[in-house]
Amino acid sequence: MTKRRLAAFFLVIALSASSSALLSSHLQAQQADNRAKQIGGKFMCMCSCNQVLTQCNHVGCTTSASMLKHLDEAVARGESETEITSGFVQEFGTKVYAEPPKSGLSLVAWSLPTIYLLLGTLLVVFVIWKWRRVMPRAATVSAVRGISAQDLERARRRVTQETED
Amino acid sequence: MDVFGSFALLLAFLCAGYAFVGGIFAIRTRHPLLVKSARQAGIATCGLIFLATASLVYLFFSDSYWVSYVVAHSNRDLATFYKIAALWSGQEGSLLFWSFLLAIYVFSVLLVYRNKNGELMPYVGVVLAGVQIFFLTLNNFVASPFKVLASTGANGTLEIFTRADGNGLTPLLQYPEMVIHPPNLYSGYTGFTIPFAFALGALLARYPGEKWIHLTRKWTMIAWCFQTMGILLGAHWAYAVLGWGGYWGWDPVENASLLPWLTGTAFLHSVMMQEKRGMMKVWNVWLVFTTFMLCILGTLLTRSGVVSSVHAFAQSSIGNYFVGFLLLIFAVCFVAYLKNRDYLKSENQLDSMVSRESSFLFNNLILLVSCIAVLSGTLFPVFSEWFSGSRISVGAPFFNKVNVPIGLLLLFLTGVGPLLAWRKTSTDSLKRNFGWPLVIGLLAGVVFFALGLREFFSLVCLILCVFVTSTIGMEFFRGARVIRSRSGASFLASAVDLTMRNTRRYGGYIVHMGMVLIFVGLAGAAFNRDAQKDMQPGSTLQIGGYKLLLQGFDSKVEKNYTSERMIVEVWRDNKPLMMLYPERRFFQTNEQSGTMVAIYSTLREDLYVVYAGQNPETQAPVVHAYLNPLVKWIWLGGLVVVLGTLVTLLPNRRAVLVLSGAPERAAQPASAQTLAPSVALREGHD
Incomplete structure (x- = not known):
């Protein structure tokens, strides 16, 4: 290997190393950004706009700006989600949760819809079961022949009513 | 004009009182003159409310800045278009607007059925008058829009004074959709009063059969349609004005509009069970009652400050009146039901689990579960504060997680049912x-x-x-x-x-x-993306396949505001596509700012660009761009x-049977067929 080739080889290695270092720092920044976005989506903005922190776009909202900055710093320090959450709750109270935590009283909020659905489904199934009637055996031909014009007309009216729409 | 408006409102209150009391006597005595006079009092009530509303509109147009409500919600430079919207932009005016829309419905009902359904209509008239009395009480004695500005003079007397200009309309409301969104939503809310009045009236009158359902079907459809339009226009307003890139944030006020829509939708489906099979009479009556009560509850949530919302009116004690009214409605409905429940007996029979009837039952279940889930989520912060002393927020992520599966079940039933x-x-x-x-x-x-x-x-x-x-x-x-x-x-x-x-x-x-x-x-x-960047003229921002090139800024001075506009060139596939102009407006009168989002909308996606202000550290202008797929389908769907x-x-x-003379057939023998007139089948409207 000539000197020139060796120099070129080291140059390529150096370039690759520096570019991968640059890329990795960019990726790290992007990962941190994504993580901040993901965690920020779990908090409410405290400017009383009733929006999720990462979605608050109140013109001139200083609250969300400072909260997001605080969040970015915590993410940059490598704090865990639990640590960040407890920090925010300590500062702003439980109002800061965008969704109730899955513990304590808040479990009620999470479990209620499922309970409604289960109880409702049971109720509907019970109602259907209760309302189901035993179907009479199919009428015989002779019985059909014996039907009066009045009954036939009533049956026709009912069929029309039940099948029109 | 303010005195005229106040007087009209007071007279309307008295007329509604007569329509209510006279109506009750008319029901008891069945005296035709009393029935007629109660109905005419009902019609007069509506006419007087129309006059009062016209007075307030006139006060806005004539810049009458001695009327407190006009001062608070208008100014001289406000566009004519928005002076109409100012009518419902505050507590007092919106309550009068509620009475006005209700009066349109009541007027129409009393007029359409003036010579029909004599047994039922007096009951309906009494219920409608009862609801009107409540709102007119608020209009007259709690939140009058005709209060004037007054101060105590040197000699201790009250003196009316006039302001040079008003405070102006909230910037968020200065958007074309705000002129049509609230009327639609309110028309939905108030419209559900009609099926409620017919259901309660039919129950009290023990009106036979399913006729009240036939009578109210169109009214219910109209109210439902307005509610749907109101919700969607509200969503579009939130999307185009609030600038957060979304259209539905599960805000308590948004939820409040969804609740009666859900039960109203359930009613529109389950009512078919009663029409076709005479089933579910109790359920249907309670669904209508619940829908109306949810309309009142929605109003309570919006106006009382019980839950915090950007859409809510200022916190006031008016909520207590709504709580009282809600309890009263529930008590009346419950007592009426207890006394007349035998009237609602129905033959509930099902032949099979796999039937239209079962699908309606499941449809109602899903809609009701969604309604209760939204309601309990909306009120959970209040309950959590009661029970634990600390308020726990319930935001969009919770509602999305709970309602997405429910919505999919409903969509499935939409296809199957x-x-x-x-x-x-x-x-x-x-x-x-x-x-x-x-x-x-x-x-x-x-x-x-x-x-x-x-x-x-x-x-x-x-x-x-x-x-x-x-x-x-x-x-x-x-x-x-x-x-x-x-x-x-x-x-x-x-x-x-x-x-x-x-x-x-x-x-x-x-x-x-x-x-x-x-x-x-x-x-x-689920595929929304966004990107935010501090930008200087010449810099670019890439989002999806689009490249945004900031060309510069310009500003303009309008009558009511000054505006700073970003000039953004949009590129796609290395070709210039179009120009977008997101802007920030500053309203001098009330010293508030607002955004105007720029949207490039296609069936595939929306490119949504917001001028998000200045970076507080660098003072550089910030562009926030969103790429929201398929949003246009929502508005088309609406x-x-x-x-x-x-x-x-x-x-x-x-197909209608039309009788016509038969052509003579000389050679044909006489028979039953030729003796009868021939029958021609013709298409026509019934």
Whole structure:
């Protein structure tokens, strides 16, 4: 290997190393950004706009700006989600949760819809079961022949009513 | 004019009182003159409310800055267009506007049925007058929009004074949709008073049969349609004005509008069980009661400050009146039900689990579960504060997690329900109706998956959308094919003919199709992207396939505000596509700012660009861009829903028997057939 080739080889290695270092720092920044976005989506903005922190776009909202900055710093320090959450709750109270935590009283909020659905489904199934009637055996031909014009007309009216729409 | 308005409101209150008390006496004595006078008092009440509302509008247009409400919500430079919107922008005016819309409904009902349903109408009139009395009490004694500015003079007397100009309208409301969104929503809220009055009236009068349901069907459809439009226009307003990139934030006030819509939708479906099979009478009556009570609850949430919301009116004690009214309504409904429950006895019989009836039961279950889940989530912060002393917020992530699966179940039933037969659906019918739609839906799923769609709920949603579209399409196809084979008309003409022959059924399908389009739009939300950047002229921002090039800024001075505009050139595939102008407006009168979002909307996606202000550290202008797929489908879906609802309101075109003279046939022997007049079949409207 000539000197020139060796120099070129080291140059390529150096370039690759520096570019991968640059890329990795960019990726790290992007990962941190994504993580901040993901965690920020779990908090409410405290400017009383009733929006999720990462979605608050109140013109001139200083609250969300400072909260997001605080969040970015915590993410940059490598704090865990639990640590960040407890920090925010300590500062702003439980109002800061965008969704109730899955513990304590808040479990009620999470479990209620499922309970409604289960109880409702049971109720509907019970109602259907209760309302189901035993179907009479199919009428015989002779019985059909014996039907009066009045009954036939009533049956026709009912069929029309039940099948029109 | 303020005195005239106040006087008209006071007279309206007295007339409503007479309509209520006189109506009760009329019911007891059955004296025709008393019945007539109570009805006419009801009509006079409405006329007086119209006059009072016209007075307030006049006060806005004439810049009467001695009236407190006009000062608070208008200014001289406010565009004429928005002076109308100022009517409902505050607590007092919006309550008068509520009374006004209710008066339109009451006036129409009293006029349309003035010579009909003599047994029922006095009861309906009393209920309507009762509701009007409540709102007129608020208009007159609690939140009068005609209060004037007054101060105590040197000699201790009150002196009216005039301000040079008003405070102006909130910037967020200075947007064209704000002129049409609240009237639509309020028309929905107030419209549900009519089915409520008929249901309660029929229960009190023990009015026989299902006639009250036939009488109120169109009124309910109209109220439901307005509520739907109101909700969607509100969503569009939030999307285009608030600048957070979304259209539905599960805000308590948004939720409040959704609650009666959900129960109203449940009622529109379950009522068919009563019409067709005489079933579920108790359920239907309570669904109407609940829908009306939820309208009042929604108003309570918006106006009392119980829950925090950007949309809410200022915190006030007015909520106590609504709580009292709500309790009173519940007590009246409950007592009326207890006393007359035998009237609601019905023959509840089902032939099969797989039937239209069962699908309606499940449809009602899902809608009600969604309603209760939204209600409990909305009120949970209040309850958590009561029980634990600390308020726990319930935001959009919670509601999305809870309601997305429920919505998908509902979408599934939208496809399945209409194709199930009444009483019992045979296996053959199931295969015939659902075979192809299932295959098409699954195939679509495979295609979506192959195209890289991996988001579970969105994938399921889109598969269901294809499935439901197929079921609806096949219904139209089968029916139109039969008509085409008989008439020889084109397929489209046959489909239109089919729709016009049974507007309720096929109009319903069109409404369902609109809901499918809305769900397609909602499915896109999982793929929203956004990017934010500090930008200087010449710098670019890449989002998806678009490149935003900031060309510069300009500013303009309008009558009511000054505006700073970003000039953004949009590039796609290395070609300039269009210019966008997101702007920030500053309203001098009330010293508030607002955004105007710039949107490039296509069926595929919306490019949504917000001028998000200045970076507090660098003072550089910030652009926040969003790429929101399929949003346009939501607004298109809304239009289709409205179109479908209008179709359901049309009368059916049906085959009518027309008698005509028979041509003489000399050689034909006399028979029963020739003696009877011949019958010609002709198409016509009923």
